[in-house]
Amino acid sequence: MNHYLNKCIEKVIIRNKLSSILIAISGGQDSLCLIQLIDNFMQNYNVLQSIEYIYIDHQWKKDSEKQIEHLINYISNTGKNLCIYQLNSILLSEGKAREHRYHIIINHAVKYKYQAIITAHTKTDRIETFFQNLIKGTSIDGATSLTISRKLSNKLYLMRPLIDIDRVDISWFCRKYCLPIWSDLTNYYLYIKRNRIRYELIPYLNNYFNNKVNDNLTHFLDRSNQENEYLKQNTLKLYISSxxxxxxxxxxxxxxxxxxxxxxxxxxxxxxxxxxxxxxxxxxxxxxxxxxxxxxxxxxxxxxxxxxxxxxxxxxxx
Missing domain, CATH: 1.20.59 (Chorismate Mutase Domain, subunit A)
Known part of the structure; x- marks a missing residue:
């Protein structure tokens, strides 16, 4: 598993010939896993000339300052830069907060001319996002929004190298390297819809319908994404010709x-x-x-x- 996770990072960075990356982190186990994988990659390859971590503090939590201190201490051990944006206005909507967060990260990447933004989204995030979008009402575009890579502009990519990795495997990796995971209490508040999907809906489906629901949904999303890309390409061709x-x-x-x-x-x-x-x-x-x-x-x-x-x-x- 350790070898497989490292290969995921190598595939994204080497195949796309990246030399400067901006890594968006949250402080949870997924982010710490990504940080460790990047560190492992740097020990074996010398292709990345510029690496920076970025963290957005929404000030939702009482211990947000302590979490920032924790991140600063941990990132300082890697010798990499950490940029922290602290939002003055507290956004109550999860969707608006996510949109605001992405705008900040993308603008930062454009300003400092990074080639790619890398996030720590996992297979679990992909399935949870699918359920969230499905419940709200979505199209095939929204259902397949979390993919391994996405071109934001001619010079900027958004990449998710861990998108095919389950949180269980991420947890194993963090324990193997004894990574100091910050326990975020908001991840257990069930009034947050994503948490209810994670701790109630998906386990219910696994227990009473199909114990391979995660794998089956992943295969469905992969096929849907391929078909969606086919539709997009044909749409573009027809639009140009008409x-x-x-x-x-x-x-x-x-x-x-x-x-x-x-x-x-x-x-x-x-x-x-x-x-x-x-x-x-x-x-x-x-x-x-x-x-x-x-x-x-x-x-x-x-x-x-x-x-x-x-x-x-x-x-x-x-």
């Missing part, structure tokens, strides 16, 4: 011949690419119905501040 070369317009006769799944994705991409707007499913249905009408040269819909027209072969915006 958009106007000069104007903000889309050849709807090309779009209407495709499957509904591709039609909706092409329209989503059209509005997001040109106006940075997420079009609603209701509006997508209305547009597709309008495509089927024979009369042209009429204004068909107005959505927000946009006027949508059909003219000959094109749907265009004024």
């Amino acid at each position: 958009r106007h070369s000069k104007y903000i317009a889309l050849n709807y006769t090309v779009v209407i011949t495709q499957h509904y799944a591709l039609q909706s994705r092409i329209l989503q991409l059209f509005f997001y690419h040109n106006f940075n707007l997420l079009i609603t499913n209701t509006m997508i249905i209305q547009l597709i119905k309008a495509f089927c009408k024979k009369n042209t040269n009429i204004k068909i819909l107005q959505w927000r501040n946009l006027k949508i027209y059909l003219n000959n072969l094109w749907i265009y915006i004024r």
Whole structure:
């Protein structure tokens, strides 16, 4: 297992030819495992020229200052830099806090020109996130949002080398190296939905439905991610071939011949690419119905501040 975990790190860093990385940590066992794996990697390879750890303190916990001291003491032993952002305004929503945290980390990575952001998300996090998104209501994009790597820009990647590793294996690794795990009491508060999924929902499914539910869900997410990538690639190809070369317009006769799944994705991409707007499913249905009408040269819909027209072969915006 030790060899396998080290190989996970080697695969991500060497395959992508990374030389500068920003590692987002929380202080839990997953983060300490990642820190140790990076340290092991550095002992065998000399390819990383710049490494920095980053920690975001939301000030949710009474002992947050002590946890920061703990992290500073531990990271100082590795000889690496640790950057700490302490948020002045306390965000009560877990979703908003996560969004704020990612913005800070990405902006920091861009500012200091890191090639990749590395997080310590595990297989367990992936399954918990799947359940959270599923319960809230999501698409295949949201269901497969946690993948091993994601391109944020031409020069920046987000990578999760531990995404295929279970928390049980992470715990074993931490015990093997006697890592000083910080016990976070908020991980046991059941009013936090993720904790209830971890300690009640998933064990219930394992006990009463299938004791391999974690593995089965992981296989399902892997297959779904592959199919989702296929849909994305086809959507992009069709969007490029159907958009106007000069104007903000889309050849709807090309779009209407495709499957509904591709039609909706092409329209989503059209509005997001040109106006940075997420079009609603209701509006997508209305547009597709309008495509089927024979009369042209009429204004068909107005959505927000946009006027949508059909003219000959094109749907265009004024």
